[in-house]
Amino acid sequence: MANEQIPYKIYLDEQELPKYWYNLRADMKNKPAPLLNPVTHRPMTKQDLAGVFCEELIEQELDDTTPYFAIPEEIGNFYKMYRPAPLVRAYCLEKYLQTPAKIYYKFEGNNTSGSHKLNSAIAQAYYAKKQGLLGVTTETGAGQWGTALSMACSYFDLDCKVYMVKCSYEQKPFRREVMRTYGASITPSPSTETEVGKKILAEHPGTTGSLGCAISEAVEKASKTEGYRYVLGSVLNQVMLHQSIIGLETKTAMDKYGIKPDVIIGCAGGGSNLGGLIAPFMGDRIKGKLDCQFIAVEPASCPSFTRGKFAYDYCDTGMVTPLAKMCTLGSGFIPAPSHSGGLRYHGMNSTLSQLYADGLMEARAVLQTEVFDAAVQFARVEGTLPAPESSHAIRVAIDEALKCRETGEEKTILFGLTGTGYFDMYAYEKYHDGKMSDDIPTDEELEKAFAKLPHVE
Amino acid sequence: MANEQIPYKIYLDEQELPKYWYNLRADMKNKPAPLLNPVTHRPMTKQDLAGVFCEELIEQELDDTTPYFAIPEEIGNFYKMYRPAPLVRAYCLEKYLQTPAKIYYKFEGNNTSGSHKLNSAIAQAYYAKKQGLLGVTTETGAGQWGTALSMACSYFDLDCKVYMVKCSYEQKPFRREVMRTYGASITPSPSTETEVGKKILAEHPGTTGSLGCAISEAVEKASKTEGYRYVLGSVLNQVMLHQSIIGLETKTAMDKYGIKPDVIIGCAGGGSNLGGLIAPFMGDRIKGKLDCQFIAVEPASCPSFTRGKFAYDYCDTGMVTPLAKMCTLGSGFIPAPSHSGGLRYHGMNSTLSQLYADGLMEARAVLQTEVFDAAVQFARVEGTLPAPESSHAIRVAIDEALKCRETGEEKTILFGLTGTGYFDMYAYEKYHDGKMSDDIPTDEELEKAFAKLPHVE
Numbered sequence: 001m002a003n004e005q006i007p008y009k010i011y012l013d014e015q016e017l018p019k020y021w022y023n024l025r026a027d028m029k030n031k032p033a034p035l036l037n038p039v040t041h042r043p044m045t046k047q048d049l050a051g052v053f054c055e056e057l058i059e060q061e062l063d064d065t066t067p068y069f070a071i072p073e074e075i076g077n078f079y080k081m082y083r084p085a086p087l088v089r090a091y092c093l094e095k096y097l098q099t100p101a102k103i104y105y106k107f108e109g110n111n112t113s114g115s116h117k118l119n120s121a122i123a124q125a126y127y128a129k130k131q132g133l134l135g136v137t138t139e140t141g142a143g144q145w146g147t148a149l150s151m152a153c154s155y156f157d158l159d160c161k162v163y164m165v166k167c168s169y170e171q172k173p174f175r176r177e178v179m180r181t182y183g184a185s186i187t188p189s190p191s192t193e194t195e196v197g198k199k200i201l202a203e204h205p206g207t208t209g210s211l212g213c214a215i216s217e218a219v220e221k222a223s224k225t226e227g228y229r230y231v232l233g234s235v236l237n238q239v240m241l242h243q244s245i246i247g248l249e250t251k252t253a254m255d256k257y258g259i260k261p262d263v264i265i266g267c268a269g270g271g272s273n274l275g276g277l278i279a280p281f282m283g284d285r286i287k288g289k290l291d292c293q294f295i296a297v298e299p300a301s302c303p304s305f306t307r308g309k310f311a312y313d314y315c316d317t318g319m320v321t322p323l324a325k326m327c328t329l330g331s332g333f334i335p336a337p338s339h340s341g342g343l344r345y346h347g348m349n350s351t352l353s354q355l356y357a358d359g360l361m362e363a364r365a366v367l368q369t370e371v372f373d374a375a376v377q378f379a380r381v382e383g384t385l386p387a388p389e390s391s392h393a394i395r396v397a398i399d400e401a402l403k404c405r406e407t408g409e410e411k412t413i414l415f416g417l418t419g420t421g422y423f424d425m426y427a428y429e430k431y432h433d434g435k436m437s438d439d440i441p442t443d444e445e446l447e448k449a450f451a452k453l454p455h456v457e
Numbered sequence: 458m459a460n461e462q463i464p465y466k467i468y469l470d471e472q473e474l475p476k477y478w479y480n481l482r483a484d485m486k487n488k489p490a491p492l493l494n495p496v497t498h499r500p501m502t503k504q505d506l507a508g509v510f511c512e513e514l515i516e517q518e519l520d521d522t523t524p525y526f527a528i529p530e531e532i533g534n535f536y537k538m539y540r541p542a543p544l545v546r547a548y549c550l551e552k553y554l555q556t557p558a559k560i561y562y563k564f565e566g567n568n569t570s571g572s573h574k575l576n577s578a579i580a581q582a583y584y585a586k587k588q589g590l591l592g593v594t595t596e597t598g599a600g601q602w603g604t605a606l607s608m609a610c611s612y613f614d615l616d617c618k619v620y621m622v623k624c625s626y627e628q629k630p631f632r633r634e635v636m637r638t639y640g641a642s643i644t645p646s647p648s649t650e651t652e653v654g655k656k657i658l659a660e661h662p663g664t665t666g667s668l669g670c671a672i673s674e675a676v677e678k679a680s681k682t683e684g685y686r687y688v689l690g691s692v693l694n695q696v697m698l699h700q701s702i703i704g705l706e707t708k709t710a711m712d713k714y715g716i717k718p719d720v721i722i723g724c725a726g727g728g729s730n731l732g733g734l735i736a737p738f739m740g741d742r743i744k745g746k747l748d749c750q751f752i753a754v755e756p757a758s759c760p761s762f763t764r765g766k767f768a769y770d771y772c773d774t775g776m777v778t779p780l781a782k783m784c785t786l787g788s789g790f791i792p793a794p795s796h797s798g799g800l801r802y803h804g805m806n807s808t809l810s811q812l813y814a815d816g817l818m819e820a821r822a823v824l825q826t827e828v829f830d831a832a833v834q835f836a837r838v839e840g841t842l843p844a845p846e847s848s849h850a851i852r853v854a855i856d857e858a859l860k861c862r863e864t865g866e867e868k869t870i871l872f873g874l875t876g877t878g879y880f881d882m883y884a885y886e887k888y889h890d891g892k893m894s895d896d897i898p899t900d901e902e903l904e905k906a907f908a909k910l911p912h913v914e
Contacts, residue, residue, distance in 0.1 A: 174882035425631035
């Protein structure tokens with residue numbers, strides 16, 4: 001190891017930071033299908049979206065031909081405060097696993113939001129400010145997105161209104177206080193601030209809320225308040241575009257040392273971190289410049305890729321959003337409670353769904369307890385305490401490295417370590433105490449949810 | 458800012474990482490006074506210390522003539538997993554304060570322990586392992602030290618037994634779970650595992666414990682268990698030696714860009730982070746090579762420098778440890794509850810105490826609410842959520858930068874950002890809700906504690 005040329009951590013210099021985001025759609029032969037208006041079933045226009053989203057973000061959302069978007073200087077300056085994120089060579093994990101594989105991970109947790117979410121939050125806040133808006137609304141479940149957006153809005157002096165799922169608001173007071181520190185206002189959802197919130201409270205007194213409900217409240221608030229728009233932390237193509245900074249930095253760092261990945265692994269909830277990590281590598285694969293395997297890892301409790309349908313569906317449970325063609329379990333599907341809140345989403349980004357349908361990307365579903373086995377192994381040898389979501393990728397990276405031990409192959413494995421688990425210790429406690437369960441939906445449950453998919457000609 | 462040559466963050470390359478720790482005592486004209494045996498009042502010998510501490514750590518503790526200690530390769534490899542720590546130029550804070558000062562901070566929070574504590578934890582675990590020991594014992598209050606030691610012991614496959622102050626054990630379950638994740642066993646203190654614990658429980662049924670009691674339990678456990686030794690996270694000179702990595706990295710980074718600090722600021726509890734940060738700069742000042750002001754910042758609720766006596770005192774409340782000559786409030790002094798648990802210590806590292814007595818370093822005491830004002834300002838413009846302890850340094854850095862705004866001086870201000878506040882959100886909540894108080898000891902309280910200082914001829 002002493003003579004090894006690759007350092008433990010590769011940090012790019014400031015001048016090596018990407019100046020552009022990469023729009024993978026521009027290089028795809030089969031483009032992702034367009035968003036449809038939920039009433040007319042016609043492709044969404046800029047006008048359709050203007051009341052909810054910022055103008056420049058709509059441009060980014062709908063553009064599937066422009067390969068590069070320049071990163072505005074103001075966003076670049078913010079990126080410099082917490083980026084580059086290190087590309088880490090997992091020497092200690094390799095040694096522990098006794099594998100000939102070379103394992104790398106891109107670590108996105110070294111900022112106060114604790115995850116990659118900040119990459120898109122700052123972009124969305126910037127465009128809102130540039131458009132002269134007063135503020136933005138959003139929802140948050142586990143709280144990483146809400147934290148990231150609070151930080152971004154604080155930086156650009158923009159009002160930030162977060163609807164936080166009521167049970168999270170009560171169970172995760174520390175997440176709430178981080179957001180307050182950055183000046184955001186946090187409302188437990190459902191609330192009496194919106195019509196949809198009041199309606200739900202009347203129908204289900206005492207409900208502890210859901211992400212679907214919080215989305216509906218945030219959208220209503222934005223569309224009814226002058227100078228406000230709604231922003232979202234995953235699923236959308238604009239978010240995947242901003243997250244391409246993860247993959248671009250990773251590729252620059254790897255190119256610098258002449259490293260080529262054989263396998264790239266990422267966890268997938270709405271798909272933004274995975275899409276961002278793989279974007280430039282997938283672009284190269286499509287152009288025939290790279291031979292590489294791509295693996296999406298999802299929870300067995302919410303298996304959008306491996307057991308979902310590739311169909312048009314609503315992006316929210318309340319069925320008010322546009323329709324997206326995606327791998328979906330049905331917008332009515334309620335995943336079992338799990339400790340990877342960030343992966344409990346019924347659908348998947350439409351670009352990634354298309355890549356999966358075209359056989360360019362694989363997917364694996366893993367059990368929660370096996371994920372925590374991997375998380376604890378990783379923490380003990382590599383130091384960093386991973387988020388439960390990120391640990392899905394660790395699980396499969398370890399599995400692949402162990403296969404290499406069997407076959408003797410010296411594969412180069414790259415995975416995305418999207419965040420830290422500091423606010424997930426309740427989950428670790430359950431794991432340590434042997435009280436964590438593995439819930440998998442039955443075929444009947446899925447068929448029931450599929451039956452409610454919208455009919456699109 | 459676009460033409461500025463200094464990047465937002467300076468990361469050293471792996472080959473630029475320090476290969477040696479720096480022992481400031483070797484270059485001091487007035488050496489710190491030796492530790493004394495509490496019974497004979499004679500200088501502690503290696504034999505006196507051998508039952509409690511590891512052999513090589515005793516060498517480091519007692520050596521005030523060797524300027525450099527080589528960092529063993531095994532420790533260096535662990536350092537590479539989370540170091541170098543970035544030296545950050547606080548461009549956004551400067552702009553926000555409209556100051557001509559140039560502000561830099563060395564950020565030690567980018568690791569799972571959340572603080573600089575890991576720098577010494579890994580060294581102490583290494584020497585314990587090298588000596589063939591089975592495990593180590595320690596105490597923890599706020600939990601940063603316990604977390605760091607758990608991580609270090611996990612890496613070297615060493616047993617780790619942590620006595621955690623009972624009220625922290627109950628109020629900070631997440632800290633406890635992080636330690637469990639790294640395989641440590643955590644006992645709420647006082648416990649029935651030790652004689653001293655049983656005695657205290659009998660005398661004070663229902664007590665929620667104190668750091669002094671937890672130290673006594675950890676020391677007893679180590680000295681009565683074959684193959685175990687006791688380790689400590691601050692105060693000792695060996696800890697300050699290991700923490701010199703902070704200052705050495707900072708100096709290398711500054712030298713690379715031709716930057717010379719005019720003021721160096723750090724928070725001070727036991728003194729290890731401050732001592733580590735200033736060590737090489739103070740060495741240069743003593744040699745006449747650098748003209749620089751050094752400021753220790755302590756809580757007004759526990760003002761060891763600014764209102765303490767420079768005298769021999771016990772290092773623990775139970776009065777079983779050796780005597781150290783230091784700035785002390787008296788080992789019987791109980792600071793008011795505050796949210797900077799890491800700074801609630803009655804004494805101060807003896808090297809720093811000597812520097813203060815010799816006029817080489819200044820000190821300021823600050824109020825808790827003013828510290829949180831600074832913490833929130835900092836978080837909102839610089840992104841990172843600081844630990845309450847670290848925010849003491851931020852407070853004075855901001856004060857100094859504002860003075861520069863008045864005078865027009867373009868001073869270069871360097872401060873230590875020792876850690877993050879993720880596990881301190883209860884304190885932030887109190888601050889946001891306006892429920893935080895400022896408690897300052899009365900002169901009578903201090904006189905009462907001073908009266909119990911041991912009489913040393």
